[in-house]
Amino acid sequence: MQPSAPHYEERLTAPRSWWLITALVGVAGGLIMLPIGPLAMLGGLIGAAAVAGVVVSSYGSVRIRVVAGSLVAGEARIPLSALGEAEVLDEEEARAWRSYKADARAYMLLRSYIPTALRIEITDPADPTPYVYVSTRDPKALAAAVTAVRAA
Known part of the structure; x- marks a missing residue:
C-alpha cells in the first residue's frame, strides 16, 4: 500500500469586518432608494448587499493547494x-x-x-x-x- 502524498489546502477567506461593510453597503443602497418609495428601498437594500456580497465572496475565495x-x-x-x-x-x-x-x-x-x-x-x-x-x-x-x- 502506497502512503498518501503530502497535501496542503487553504482558502484565503475575507475577514469578518468585510462582511459588516457588505451589510452597511446594503443599508446605504436602501437609503439611497428611500425617496422613491418603500419597495424601491427594499430593492436597493437587497441589490446593493447582493453585489457587495458577491465582490467580497469572490475576492475571498482564492485557494492555495499542493497537489499532484x-x-x-x-x-x-x-x-x-x-x-x-x-x-x-x-x-x-x-x-x-x-x-x-x-x-x-x-x-x-x-x-x-x-x-x-x-x-x-x-x-x-x-x-x-x-x-x-x-x-x-x-x-x-x-x-x-x-x-x-x-x-x-
Missing part, C-alpha cells in the same frame, strides 16, 4: 520541479516583499489582511518570473508540504 506535483495558488499552477528554496516570511519580511523588495515580474498572490507569507524561488531558466509570493496563514506548513512533495 504542483503548487496551485489562485489561477496559477506551478510544477514543483520549477520551484527552488522556500522562504517563510514573518509580518515584517512579508511587508517588505510586498513593497520595496518586490519585483514586478514576480507572481504575487497577496491578501493585505493576511500578515504572513511564503516566498519561493523559480528555478526554471525559461521562466522570467523570479519568485512566487503567496500570502498564507500557515507559511511553515505550506513550505513543508512543497518540500515534502518535491522530495518524494
Whole structure:
C-alpha cells in the first residue's frame, strides 16, 4: 500500500469586518432608494448587499493547494520541479516583499489582511518570473508540504 502524498489546502477567506461593510453597503443602497418609495428601498437594500456580497465572496475565495506535483495558488499552477528554496516570511519580511523588495515580474498572490507569507524561488531558466509570493496563514506548513512533495 502506497502512503498518501503530502497535501496542503487553504482558502484565503475575507475577514469578518468585510462582511459588516457588505451589510452597511446594503443599508446605504436602501437609503439611497428611500425617496422613491418603500419597495424601491427594499430593492436597493437587497441589490446593493447582493453585489457587495458577491465582490467580497469572490475576492475571498482564492485557494492555495499542493497537489499532484504542483503548487496551485489562485489561477496559477506551478510544477514543483520549477520551484527552488522556500522562504517563510514573518509580518515584517512579508511587508517588505510586498513593497520595496518586490519585483514586478514576480507572481504575487497577496491578501493585505493576511500578515504572513511564503516566498519561493523559480528555478526554471525559461521562466522570467523570479519568485512566487503567496500570502498564507500557515507559511511553515505550506513550505513543508512543497518540500515534502518535491522530495518524494
